[in-house]
Amino acid sequence: MFSIEANQLTKQFGTFTAVDHISFQVNEGEIFGFLGANGAGKTTAIKMMSGLLLPTSGTAMIAGFDIRTQSKLIKRNIGYMSQKFSLYGDLTVFENMQLFGTIYKIPRKELKDRIMNSLRELDMEKQADTLVDSIPLGWKQKLAFATAILHRPKIVFLDEPTSGVDPIVRREFWKLIYLAASKGVTILVTTHYMDEAEYCNRISIMSEGQIKLIGTPDELKKKMEVNTINDVFVKFVKR
Template sequence: MYRIEVENLTKKFGTFTAVDHISFQVGEGEIFGFLGANGAGKTTAIKMLCGLLTPTSGRATVAGFDVKTQAKFIKRNIGYMSQRFSLYNDLSIYENMQLYGTIYRIPNKLLKNKIIESLETLGMATHAQKLVGDLPLGWKQKLAFATALLHQPKLVFLDEPTSGVDPIVRREFWRQIYATASTGVTIFVTTHYMDEAEYCGRLSIMAQGQIKVMGTPEDIKKQMGVSSIEEVFGHLVRS
């Protein structure tokens, strides 16, 4: 069964079509890259998939739930992390995780164990009481990702998780993505780094509200007769 199934999903704001009949499926444990220029419609599409925005037409199921009629179940069953808003700077590492876990209604005892387990994997167990605001951005991003996974979602949305992050931390983050995907969790990720596009199992590139190309990075490059995803991107966005 697919974790995400999208068919002719469309969103109009007045006369402007932000998302124009997009269709795709994403399977278990897949790393799906969702690329596009600024203003191409990515954010609108993600909002619909997360149940935050009602589509104008078309259909989509996420984690087995319909985006139009079962939005609240989607929210409970997905993980979400973005660069813009991740964690509370004035709370400690532990408090942040406790807050998120509680919002997702994880029973106290289980939550405590999950947090400890998670912090040990991250190598942050001895820093649990540190304020998140005092952490380097790289740590914050890894922590935000682990926090988004506390309630064990089968699918996680990562919206520009490595934006502004340096080359070493970006690579560490992608190792975390791979480790998570290898446990069967589906990863839906957006990025503006074209080297990261190559790390995706499959990817789609949006322009003017439409998915212009979709496939494995290798297939897309062959299909377009170019050697890098950056070139593919340039062709699609300019034309």
């Protein structure tokens, strides 16, 4: 079974087709890079896949659930993190994780263990009682990721998670992504950093609502006869 399976997924807003019959599959534990220019339709597609927006036509199965009829079950089984920082600044690190864990109905005793484990992985145990507003951006982003996977979702959607983050923390962030994927979590990630596209197992490139290219980074570079994903992107968009 695929973790994500989109079939002719389409969304129209009036006469404008934001997502135009996209079909693709993502395997369990795969890191899938969902690339495209601004306005290509990535965010709309992610909203449909996370059960926030109904498609005009077509469908997608997310962790085995149908986005048209089982959006509640989907929300329970996915994690989501966006470019906009999504934690509460005037709650502490621990309180933020506690809040999200409680919303997902993680039993109280178990929740505390999970939070402490997760803070250990982030090397942030000492910051448990620090207000989120006063920690650096890169740490916030790592914390937001840890919070998004606290309820052990099968799939996590990351929408430009590293935008504006410094080069060292970006790499630490990707280390967390790899760690999660090695535990079987499927990752769908968007980014404008083309070096990060190289870190994905497979990538797709969207343009005008359609998926125009899909494959491993090496396959796409070979196909377009260039040396980097940046060049793939540039060559592709210029055509």
